[in-house]
Amino acid sequence: MQLIKSDINIDFLGKQKIGFVFSAILIIASIIGLIVHKGPNYGIDFSGGALIQVKFAQNIPIAQVRDSLAGLDLNDLSVQDFGEADDHEFLIRTGSTETVGKGLAQAVSAAILAGTGVTPEIRRVEMVGPQVGDELKKQALLAIFYSLLFITIYISGRFELKWILSGVTAGALMTAVYFLSVFNVSMPVLITGALVVSLFLFWRLRLKFAMGALIALIHDVFITVGIFSILNLDFSLPIIAALLTIIGYSLNDTIIVFDRIRENIKGESSKTALPGLFNKSINQTLSRTILTSVTTLIVLLALFFLGGDIIHNFAFAMIIGVLIGTYSSIFVASPVVLAAAARKG
Amino acid sequence: MKPFTFTRIVILGVLITAVVFLLPTFTNTWPHKKINLGLDLQGGMHLVLEVQNVKAVEAELERTVDELKKELRKDSITHLGIARQEDNTILAQLPDKEAKNAFEKIISKEFSNLKVTASSAGGDATKFQLRLPDDEKEMIQKMATEQALETIRNRIDEFGVSEPDIRIQGENRILLQLPGINDPERAKDLIGKTAQLTFQLVNEDVSPEAALQGSLPVGSQILYENKTDPVTGNTAKIAHVIKKQVLLDGSLLVDARVEFDQFQQPQVGIEFNRKGAHIFDRITGQNIKKRLAIVLDNTVYSAPVIQDRIAGGKAVITGNFTMEEAKDLAIALRAGSLPAPVNIIEERTVGPTLGADSIRMGMISMLAGGALVLLFMAVYYKGAGLVANLALVMNIILIGGGLAAFQATLTLPGIAGIILTIGMAVDANVIIFERIREEIGWGKTPLAAVHAGFDRATLTILDANVTTLIAAIVLFQFGTGPVKGFAVTLGLGIVASLFTALVLSKSIFDFILQKKTASTLSI
Secondary structure (H helix, E strand, O other), rough: OOOOOOOOOOOOOOHHHHHHHHHHHHHHHHHHHHHHHOOEOOHHHHHOOEEEEEEEEOOOHHHHHHHHHHHOOOOOOEEEEEOOOOEEEEEEEOOOOOOOOOOHHHHHHHHHHHHHOOEEEEEEEEOOOHHHHHHHHHHHHHHOOOOOOHHHHHHHHHHHHHHHHHHHHHHHHHHHHHHHHHHOHHHHHHHHHHHHHHHHHHHOOOHHHHHHHHHHHHHHHHHHHHHHHHHOOOHHHHHHHHHHHHHHHHHHHHHHHHHHHHHOOOOOOOHHHHHHHHHHHHHHHHHHHHHHHHHHHHHHHHHHHHHHOHHHHHHHHHHHHHHHHHHHHHHHHHHHHHHHHOOOO | OOOOHHHHHHHHHHHHHHHHHHHHHOOOOOOOOOOEEHHHHHOOOEEEEEEOHHHHHHHHHHHHHHHHHHHHHOOOOOOEEEOOOOOEEEEEEEEHHHHHHHHHHHHHHHHHOOEEEEEEEOOOEEEEEEEEOOOHHHHHHHHHHHHHHHHHHHHHHHOOOOOEHHHHHHOEEEEEEOOOOOHHHHHHHHHHHOOOOOEEOOOOOHHHHHHHHHHOOOOEEEEEEEOOOOOOOOOEEEEEEOOOOOOOEEHHHEEEEEEEEEEEEEOEEEEOOOHHHHHHHHHHHHHHOHHHEEEOOOOOEOOOOOOOOOOEEEEEEEEOOOHHHHHHHHHHHHHHOOOOOEEHHHHHHHHHHHHHHHHHHHHHHHHHHHHHHHHHHHHHHHHHHHHHHHHHHHEEEHHHHHHHOOOEOOOOOHHHHHHHHHHHHHHHOOOOOHHHHHHHHOOOHHHHHHHHHHHHHHHHHHHHHHHHHHHHHHHHOOOOOOHHHHHHHHHHHHHHHHHHHHHHHHHHHHHHHHHHHOOOOOO
């Protein structure tokens, strides 16, 4: 069986404009989403606060649960249905961090008993103090930044044999980030700055594959974060794990294409032949790109529908990431490398 | 042709090793350990405590102040006040030259560890600022964290938790992983209790009411007692004026256990060691008809009038305890007090039923996703698809064996990582198969195409997997608990899929192609 014919020849680079517009729409939508919701919707892992998952043996109206908790004096209290309807489960969240470690679960249980006459089963309690949340936020940003940087070193080294150049560049960037982070520079600003500087350096130093990969990865992560905030979904630790996996996965696709470009480019010195070569490489690897995305999506959909509510958002982030990552390796990474390679001088 | 080539022996060896490591998880009988389940799967509590070890420094400074005063009193040197300041220095004021010189002599003789700066305070008076050197401060803080860890470990051991994991994290944090806790609130109470037991005299010169109005004598403080009315059940806070001087503390205890009074009400009986018993004997003898307060963590538990000298070093703590409270207090006193108070800054508790649900749903999605991928590969690549499927099954066995062998922890995101690996592991085979198809399309014989396919694809596969491996390693470094579990299975999955695609699949193809002089290949 064959989904993609072996003689397929789609002019992907000729459709660059469509890709550019599509990406631009997604990025603008993400920016709007982030602005409207005032940044990503941090879950308690990052914002600090508490989350309690309760389960009832019988049906209790959500309003009744809410009312019974009203007297507890908790900030930003929210009660949501959780899981299937016949599970009678609710997720109670609060932004109050002064409750960390104190008997909040007991107080909630007692208040619900008083309000509804039923003792809920406390299935899960998560409480994160504000300073822990801030640290996790910083660490998560650093983790994303470091994995981007390490991967770009690898790409420059493998595809352009510029191990030392890219290593020194990345080392300098990491040192700068480290020292600035000691001086309490705001981490999001710092990482954004470092990424911009990285892109500039890659451009100046002609590390074109590294630049293509980095732009594609920033594109993927940013859009995934954007879609999460448009849908107002919580950002938690597992979502960071998903983002890092997306970085690894999306690059996987990109590398397969780059690898083929490298193979085809051998003995080809004329710059005018480059677009054709790039197109050929993308087409040759298209079947594999699609197939792997399909198998990965199959398991992710299984996880999304059957894995339960705790892992739901993680699976969702991965699904977006796989779709965007597959798209970006064809429509973002390769055109960028081509543009950098075709640059005069 | 030899049935046992080197590659085949390696494959067999790896498979058997993985199965040996994996078996105990299912049979309970094999020599090695089971796969560790994370707290999110087996239920339990994850706590991060912050030791307020600055308080240990404060306590050390308070002790120094007391000793200094004692020394000055011994030599009859007058001073205008010695006290610990907010910035953790000691300020001492001496009225004249003579006192100043005597003070300096004492400092250089008895307190040479302190850093001293002197300045004039007008007239003949001198101000001294005494400071602990930074390395000593750090030492005290470090010791406080380590001692807190030991104390908490003792309490947990007595409380009875199977396989707790307690470790220091960073400078002043303690990470606790307590599987299978039934009563998280009670465990938290026990762990977080400072259990600082002191015996202090009640200042009977002034009534609590007057002291609350503002006439609190120097050297005394107001502490409260929680009293429950036995009839109405209401609790009231009763103020006591307590002298700050500590006559005896819990560090000299040898035993603490639950006892019952004549109304069968639980109380905690404590017993001092010889030195403690001697001190107790002396202070009770010296203070007959005065009230002695038993203070635990700045709360007065009782303040009985001393009727007679008490020899033997035994006392009881009463305070309307429930049986559990009395038991936990006894554990805390036996295990010793924390050198500084601790705060819980992170807590994650998962009930056992939720953990079981998570395992069940994780398994269902793994089976469903796995079955679909197996089906897809078989349909799409026919014979070659079956080879890929065999590699996939081996892959899962290897991940499981790896988890058991490294005693890594399987968490819910970890299961997600395995599921993801199922989807991504076939990638290596897909890359190879697509290449083989291409090579066949260019007119090569199946054997030549397979060889070319593997040759060309090997480097590509390595390159493509290294990036995901980098992400997994960074994630392992950054993550805690569940997320770390994801990084582990993702990383294991990548390594396993490299092995199954590049070694196992290739070996199977070689076997098929050598057996028959194949002119066609099912791919």
